[in-house]
Amino acid sequence: MYFAIFISLFIVQRLSELWIAKRNQHFLLQQGAIEYGREHYPFMVAMHTLFIVSLIAEYQWRDGTPINWLFLVIFIGLLLFKFWVISSLGKYWNTRIFRIPNFQPVTKGPFKYFKHPNYMEVICEIAIIPLVFHLYYTAVIFTLLNAAMLNVRIRVENRVWRGEL
Template identity: 35%
Template sequence: MPYFLLIVAVAAERLAELIVARRNLTWSLARGGRESGHGHYPVIVVLHTGLLAGCLLETYGAHRRFRPALGRPMLALVVASQALRWWCIATLGHRWNTRIVVVPGTDLIRRGPYRWIRHPNYVAVVVEGAALPLVHSAWVTAGTFTVLDALVLRVRIRAENAALTELVHDA
């Protein structure tokens, strides 16, 4: 039951992200923001929904046992990834989104975690995607999500880098 509650909490966090993202999308579009790379967005939604469903289906369907030596460090990584994600959201403010939206005339953010890493939010996604299933030994879900997420992030990061390059050239 505690693992189920963890998955519900992560799902609630995702809904909070979507609320913030929708608000920020409205803000960005009102300032001339342009969305790019939107073709892969539905795949991301399905993949992340599948991660949460896979965690539950594998854990309870395959009767995976909680293994404290694995589960506790993975839980710490899940918490750390959430902290990093919300640090990214706080740092980008209105410019953070689950979509790729660039507002012309704005500068690249180079503070917070962006001082050190170009895409820290994706670090959080990768860590969480591997760690969340492993909290309760759902290794098939962890492996499957990690491989599929790597493929999607490859497309996503290319699209985002292209959009950010456009932003730098517009400045």
Template identity: 30%
Template sequence: MNERKIIWVIFIILIIERIIETFLPDKNKQKGEVSSKWLFYCMLVSGILIYICAISEFIFLVKKINIFITIIGSVLIIFRIILKVWAVKTLGKFWSIQIEIREDQKLIKEGPYKYVRHPSYLSTMIEVTAGPLIFNSYYTILFVWLVYIPFLITRIYLEEKELLKKFGKEYEEYRRSVPLLLPIKIFKK
């Protein structure tokens, strides 16, 4: 099997995983108050564009595949899936593809949430960077960081506001003790 066929197989697996994650949410989920719905659609459209751009770049611009870069992207995707599943399972009925706060929402501080406040968004950042790496689509990574990541940062900001509104001092304490996205403390007080 040549390198290009391997990349297409990886891509198909990635798309199936993404469709399942996005469009087949658990039926047992409790509905809550959704805010900033527009942002979900911006992220959905730009997320689809990432893969259209990556595929187009792969087909029309990538002459020689750097298999090492493809392997790095694939390993990152595997890590991303593990992190995402861990985050979603830890949140349980409180997980949502929207910014959604439930009436009986609990502040989850265990699992990956013990190390970072937004492990699901970290996994998304890994995905949208690693996907184009698999295709050796470097221009697409530029699109990711100029278009998609600003939407994601906006979503994190808006979700933080909602969590502060819901949990008040408890969330403020959590914010002080747990890093936003990377499990390292850059500034110590």
């Protein structure tokens, strides 16, 4: 029962993020933003979708596992950090890479302390979420896939902000 509630809320959270990103995309495009990294975006969406499928499949394959309350609390802490990141960026937060010409990056909130706080949060999230239900295969496989994806994504984003793209 805990897993069904958890995965349902997690899916709602992810869909809510996509809705916010779509709403913000309209705002950004109205401001003259240019999108970068379109070629890798479908792979990122596929990876995150397969992450959810893998969570469900491994949980079913293992015939259910007990909840690890410590990792659940850590995940809730990560969500609070994510909400801080999203609220700090406001209408500029997105799952895609946009840049408004002559606009400087946001430097408030966690961006005062970290260059890529959203990616730090996602790295932790991909590793921690499966551990809430002892889903070790999903944790390892998707931590590695996410590292490869972020390697590409962060390079593109850094090049955009340096004005190389």
